[in-house]
Amino acid sequence: MFLYLPTLDKNINGSLKDLDIVVEVPGVPKVPSKDIPLVLRDRSHRVYQYFVDAGKQMFKSAGVVVNTFGSLEPNACKAIEERKCSPDEPPLPPIFCVGPLTVTGESKKENECLTWLDSQPSRSVLYLCFGSMGDFSSRQLKEMATGLEKSGVRFLWVVRAPKEDGETQARKAGRAAEPLKLADEDDFGSAAELEERVTELMNSNKGEAVRERVRALREAAVVAKSEGGSAHFAMERLVDSFK
Template sequence: MADMVVLYPSPGHLSSMMELGKLILKHHPSVSVTLIMSSPSSDLVSANPSFTFIPLPEVSLPAPITSFLDLAASFFEIPKFNNPNLHQTLLSLSTSSNIKALIIDFFCSPAFEFLSSRLDIPIYYFNSSGACGLSMFLYLPTLDKNINGSLKDLDIVIEVPGVPKVPSKDMPPVLSDRSHRVYQYFLDTGKQMFKSAGVIVNTFGSLEPNACKAIEERKRSPNEPRPPIFCVGPLTVTGESKRESECLTWLDSQPSRSVLYLCFGSMGVLSSRQLKEMAIGLEKSGVRFLWAVRAPKEDGETQARKAGRAAEPCLESIFPEGFLGRTRDRGFIVKSWAPQLAILNHGSVGGFVTHCGWKSILEAVCAGVPMLGWPLYAEQKMNSVFLVEELKVGLAVKRADDDDDFVSAAELEERVTELMNSDKGEAVRERVKALSGAAVVAKSEGGSAHVAMERLVDSFK
């Protein structure tokens, strides 16, 4: 029977896991890679002929989603309800293939406990974020024992080996409320990772040396050995469409490293008030900018609910009167979607205002672009701490004292100027430039990520 590796992604981490699949095929050409997932689109299937896609049935959740924590819980519950279907699919595949490994996204953790007692297949976890986040995650069972009460009700500093200190207010909401079921899902996953065949991490050693070392050195009891850790990143998307874009043509006419790129991800939405304030700050800063603007969220609207509405923004109604005309010669607005990889790798881009999603951070590091961290939701505030304190490839905006979600025009102007035109910004620029080179070395033959990938493939055999 032919050897097979099965990937079980969650929708939000599909692109990173597919890059992992491509690496597996590159290092182990004789193996086949199959993705089991809910409703793979025909475009996805046709664009990736080297993979086999097997759809799982759509499942209905018993409880309505009324908050961000409910949404995060549903990422675990959909795989939970699909466990019997996944089990049957793997049994069917086993009749014609020798399944060497099942790699599950951490949101698919309910599959680990269900399958580990039913199938004799090594199960690996895929951690789409970095080593700092993983270290925090693996330490969660210890934090759960040592801290009384929910983090949302405390004003303390969280200390984890190998990770910068994180104020409790900057911890991910999913880890901050013990009363919500999503907290238990994350806690259980932190425990189950120790029982897995290994944990695959989207990072490289020289990017997060302290966290990587702390994870490797973490001691467990003799009866609970530490699983091997495979730092195989950066897993950034390859083969992005090279379609023509007006913003790239505009960048061609700008001076080298002069443009600030602003983008907050697919779910990054801001209020009308905040967008107006940003426009004022950008105009006063005098910098050139390329800004991906999404339609503003309405008062009281959640990030997730707004992200479901794809209406293009009406720029004239969003920005201060005359803003577009006054900044026409040095600014370019993109409505909603922007070709981020192509933008970050363009020679005219010299800075990136980001929501601190790990994928965006890695893309900027690989492109050698320094960042200004402006986190919005989920684990992004924690990532912002890592960005500044551990990676040292960015600066961070400060929130208004009376509104934790609001950044003033004066603050944005000051931080943008600092990033683009100061000695402090230049130091960050040199650091990220060095790490961009280190990323290339890590993935090259003999580099740390290349060696980790060889170790991973050898463990399948």
């Protein structure tokens, strides 16, 4: 997205927030304009130009380090390699896909959530984390909590509290690890809808297929980071580039 942002900035007139269109970025699924983060939809936003300039500067760098691996995002990696994300920019410097990288800090003994997680049956917990962009209203959070609790699954939920609350919390109670997409009606997902999706994910053949794909990707990540794997090789190339 960052590599293609300068192209979008040049080809689209006005701000995406004022347009009801589907944005096509090479290598990734089509995205409705309303689902793109606000800072990238609004040209008047104070940091919009920063992101556009950052995308342009990537082409002037000595290399780009990405926390991913080829089999996780094959279409995106291929689009970058074939320069589909940067048709109007200079050749891209080397790309180093060194992921998955994670931050390690406190031990499990010091982390209440991990201690609880270890006490649950294998592959029985639903993990929910919406990242830095996952800001929800108090009303939406309550609706999500109700849906999760009614589903009856074990879950571990990382919650970014509403801005008016000013703190981050964590809730427990669910089963599995998979992003959940809710139908969109005024950008609000109901408790009943979330309960239905969670139940489908955890207790249906369709859900089992999704969980199986997640397990396969986990195994692929282990292979990528092992000696001789793609991420291991990319890290060696990155280190060699410093010499």
